[in-house]
Amino acid sequence: MTVVLETINLAKRFTGIIATNDVSLRIEKGARHALIGPNGAGKTTLINLLTGVMKPSGGRILLDGEDISDVPTHKRVRLGIVRTFQINQLFGDLTPLETIGLAVSERRGQGLDWWRIVGSRPDLVSESVGILERFHLTDVIEERTAVLPYGKQRLLEIAVAIACRPRVLLLDEPAAGVPEDERHEILSAVAALPDDVTVLLIEHDMDIVFSFADRISVLVNGALFVEGTPEEVARDARVKAVYLGEEPVDA
Amino acid sequence: MIPPRPTILAATEWLSARARWHPLEFVFWIVAFAAIWLMPERHLILTEIAWLALFALSLDLILGYAGIISLGHAAFFGFGGYIAALLAKYEIVNEPVLALLIAGVGAMALGFVTSFLVLRGSDLTRLMVTLGVALLLRELANRYGWLTGGADGLQGAIIQPLFGTFRFDMFGHTGYAYSVTVLFILFLIARRLVNSPFGLSLMSVKGNPLRSSAIGISVDARLVAIYTIAAGYAGIAGALLAQTTAFASLEMFSFDRSADLLLVLIIGGAGYLYGGMIGAIIFKVMQDYLSALTPQYWPFWIGLVLVVIVLVGRDRITTWTTPFRRLAARLDWRAARRAAAASNEGQKP
Numbered sequence: 001m002t003v004v005l006e007t008i009n010l011a012k013r014f015t016g017i018i019a020t021n022d023v024s025l026r027i028e029k030g031a032r033h034a035l036i037g038p039n040g041a042g043k044t045t046l047i048n049l050l051t052g053v054m055k056p057s058g059g060r061i062l063l064d065g066e067d068i069s070d071v072p073t074h075k076r077v078r079l080g081i082v083r084t085f086q087i088n089q090l091f092g093d094l095t096p097l098e099t100i101g102l103a104v105s106e107r108r109g110q111g112l113d114w115w116r117i118v119g120s121r122p123d124l125v126s127e128s129v130g131i132l133e134r135f136h137l138t139d140v141i142e143e144r145t146a147v148l149p150y151g152k153q154r155l156l157e158i159a160v161a162i163a164c165r166p167r168v169l170l171l172d173e174p175a176a177g178v179p180e181d182e183r184h185e186i187l188s189a190v191a192a193l194p195d196d197v198t199v200l201l202i203e204h205d206m207d208i209v210f211s212f213a214d215r216i217s218v219l220v221n222g223a224l225f226v227e228g229t230p231e232e233v234a235r236d237a238r239v240k241a242v243y244l245g246e247e248p249v250d251a
Numbered sequence: 252m253i254p255p256r257p258t259i260l261a262a263t264e265w266l267s268a269r270a271r272w273h274p275l276e277f278v279f280w281i282v283a284f285a286a287i288w289l290m291p292e293r294h295l296i297l298t299e300i301a302w303l304a305l306f307a308l309s310l311d312l313i314l315g316y317a318g319i320i321s322l323g324h325a326a327f328f329g330f331g332g333y334i335a336a337l338l339a340k341y342e343i344v345n346e347p348v349l350a351l352l353i354a355g356v357g358a359m360a361l362g363f364v365t366s367f368l369v370l371r372g373s374d375l376t377r378l379m380v381t382l383g384v385a386l387l388l389r390e391l392a393n394r395y396g397w398l399t400g401g402a403d404g405l406q407g408a409i410i411q412p413l414f415g416t417f418r419f420d421m422f423g424h425t426g427y428a429y430s431v432t433v434l435f436i437l438f439l440i441a442r443r444l445v446n447s448p449f450g451l452s453l454m455s456v457k458g459n460p461l462r463s464s465a466i467g468i469s470v471d472a473r474l475v476a477i478y479t480i481a482a483g484y485a486g487i488a489g490a491l492l493a494q495t496t497a498f499a500s501l502e503m504f505s506f507d508r509s510a511d512l513l514l515v516l517i518i519g520g521a522g523y524l525y526g527g528m529i530g531a532i533i534f535k536v537m538q539d540y541l542s543a544l545t546p547q548y549w550p551f552w553i554g555l556v557l558v559v560i561v562l563v564g565r566d567r568i569t570t571w572t573t574p575f576r577r578l579a580a581r582l583d584w585r586a587a588r589r590a591a592a593a594s595n596e597g598q599k600p
Contacts, residue, residue, distance in 0.1 A: 053461075053464075072464075072469075073464040074464045074467050074468055074469045075467075075469075077464075077465065077466060078467050083465055085462070085465075090462060091454070091455050091458040091462065093458050094451070094458065097262055097266065099455075101451070102448065102451050102452060102455055102466065103466040105451075106448075106452065106466055106467045106468055107466075107467060111448055111467075111468060112476075113447055114443070114444045114447045114448075114450070115443055115447060116447055116448065117267055117270045117446050118269070118446060118447060118448055118450075118451055119263050119264075119265075119270075122259070122263065125262050125263045125266065126259045129259045129262050141262060142265055160462070164466055164467060
């Protein structure tokens with residue numbers, strides 16, 4: 001398999017703490033890769049580094065072998081690295097239809113079109129509606145995002161990312177805070193992501209991780225701790241120790 | 252009940268509905284243009300309303316749509332005004348329309364250069380930075396009195412007739428027709444712009460810059476673009492004032508002017524283009540009426556109105572007009588008909 005996204009000795013230091021410590025991660029094309037670890041392990045920091053929201057203190061990030069460490073966030077999106085957020089980051093005043101339409105038009109490079117009226121490109125509208133249908137958002141396309149139920153907002157969070165046509169999709173706790181009875185909707189949306197999209201999933205819920213991932217990396221104190229298939233990670237005594245809150249003996 | 256499955260047609264319809272002309276908009280502009288013939292004795296104040304409306308429209312573009320707050324928008328207003336006055340005084344450009352365009356382009360250049368100062372930071376930083384830029388320009392104009400006339404203002408400019416034909420008269424007849432036409436044309440462009448994908452992206456940047464960049468939008472570039480455009484609008488507004496009065500003064504750069512402008516936009520409501528224009532009408536009419544009643548204390552009443560608006564306004568400054576807009580929407584029979592048609596469409600299997 002080819003490696004699509006790779007980090008080499010990636011590091012991020014804030015004053016006083018090391019949030020990412022010498023992380024070398026390889027994510028294969030089409031993988032369902034999960035990143036787990038206790039609270040404060042540096043998972044979201046790693047996502048922020050991969051997407052360019054934060055600048056690394058050291059190390060490199062490669063996409064298809066090309067160094068993208070200095071590429072700004074919006075250009076990485078163009079290159080195919082797209083993320084969702086652990087805490088909803090949506091446009092409260094826009095409707096889901098506008099939100100998805102915007103993402104599609106930006107992806108097509110039509111975002112600077114200032115003379116064309118929104119909605120006057122039939123193919124853009126049909127693509128947007130198609131995405132909204134896939135994420136079961138068609139009943140709320142004309143409502144302000146801010147007033148949508150939380151579960152719908154979580155779905156929109158993923159739908160927006162999909163509208164950017166990611167090659168690598170970084171899902172930051174997609175089901176975080178979703179009530180139990182709405183969870184399956186999010187999970188089936190995640191499970192239904194196209195095969196050619198490489199997914200890096202950050203998740204606390206072990207049921208989700210083990211049902212979804214074909215590869216798992218465990219992050220502890222900012223450093224890669226264990227990596228392997230779900231079976232290997234499940235068997236690993238050190239991982240169990242970390243999750244039971246004990247210090248691993250031989251780490 | 253299963254909600255009707257919206258078709259692509261309904262989605263298209265809904266997306267483009269916002270850009271469609273509301274009947275009240277036609278009324279607004281017909282009245283504005285009819286005033287050329289129907290209210291000749293009020294042309295002087297109407298001219299003031301027209302350029303103030305354009306100036307406020309400019310602020311609305313950055314504040315209402317892109318979320319950039321400014322207390323120094325007068326910088327561009329004054330810059331455009333001085334350009335127009337200087338071009339006329341030294342007879343460099345005699346055609347007012349051409350001079351107006353040059354003033355607009357000049358203000359855009361200034362807007363572009365200073366836009367990089369407002370990219371970072373909180374609202375407070377932006378308030379201070381914009382305020383600082385305006386103060387700076389005012390002092391520059393003061394310092395280089397040989398060019399600008401300094402504290403006395405730039406006098407002795409003679410504005411040539413419009414298209415070589417229409418002389419600017421002391422009753423403001425030409426001035427109003429000219430100003431309202433310029434306002435209308437620039438309004439049309441702004442209206443088109445805010446209803447475009449670019450306009451939508453501005454609203455997204457205002458709503459959530461973090462997510463905007465996460466869907467591939469270069470937030471900085473969009474802010475630079477709209478700030479530059481808005482500066483051009485403000486410059487043209489200032490040039491209109493300079494041309495219709497054949498005068499430019501340091502007061503055009505003043506803090507009071509920037510602050511009044513914010514007031515005008517808040518009175519009318521930001522974020523729907525008409526706010527600045529309605530605010531300009533209310534502000535100027537109140538100023539005219541109240542200053543006749545109490546020449547010294549009229550700002551007291553303006554202040555009172557402002558306090559009431561902000562207290563009544565639920566969601567800060569943008570939404571106090573929402574009930575009226577809802578009412579207007581209800582009165583829009585075409586919208587109601589379309590909505591009915593769309594829901595019928597949706598119920599078809």
